[in-house]
């Protein structure tokens with residue numbers, strides 16, 4: 001479970017906020033999609049959950065562990081796909097995966113078969129001993145995904161994980177996300193590809209201008225806006241310049257309660 005409690009982030013000492021007073025609970029057993037246009041604050045939020053960025057205000061807990069107060073313990077219970085694979089470039093694929101296995105303490109007898117299976121599944125077996133700098137963009141993304149799935153912690157935090165993946169890899173990842181959530185674990189991912197979200201999520205949160213505008217199921221969102229069109233239309237309606245919601249107030253649900261205006 002992930003608990004985000006009144007979290008804000010400023011990059012300029014408090015003059016402006018990229019994430020504003022965001023509160024959200026991602027439950028065990030669900031896939032939660034964080035949706036929003038470019039610059040909405042998705043990566044900033046996910047980086048704070050993963051302990052890469054410190055919140056300016058508020059607290060984040062992962063499985064009850066405060067990410068700021070107990071960063072090592074919190075990080076052991078989650079994996080993270082960040083928005084750039086550039087930090088991996090100097091390593092070979094296998095070296096990176098072994099490094100991740102070491103960090104998470106994956107036992108020797110478990111890591112080898114897991115690495116082989118992931119490499120086989122994602123079509124990377126032939127390239128594991130090449131430098132990541134020689135990989136295509138999609139292959140680098142696959143390596144980040146494989147590195148995240150290898151230790152298989154309870155909480156998955158994935159920033160735009162499908163970006164650059166070929167259809168088979170994207171399908172595999174979605175399957176893994178579903179299986180993980182069905183096993184009672186937690187999956188949070190961000191995207192601005194609406195089709196992806198619509199097919200995969202149990203609940204969605206929509207952010208724009210650093211604010212959470214809506215939380216609920218896709219059906220609740222449809223119902224709320226009395227619009228049977230695509231998620232894309234609703235998304236544009238929610239986040240567009242003319243939206244009555246953009247930058248002013250929010251629509252969110254209480255845990256388990258019907259969607260309601262706040």
Ligand SMILES: Nc1ncnc2c1ncn2[C@@H]1O[C@H](COP(=O)(O)OP(=O)(O)OP(=O)(O)O)[C@@H](O)[C@H]1O
Nearest residue numbers: 011018036037038039040041042043044045083192
């Ligand atoms: N390191 C940084 N320094 C200053 N401002 C930043 C920094 N990183 C992000 N921002 C600003 O914070 C806001 C939110 O950015 P963020 O990357 O979180 O958005 P996003 O929703 O992930 O966007 P995208 O879909 O384009 O990846 C933007 O206005 C961005 O310019």
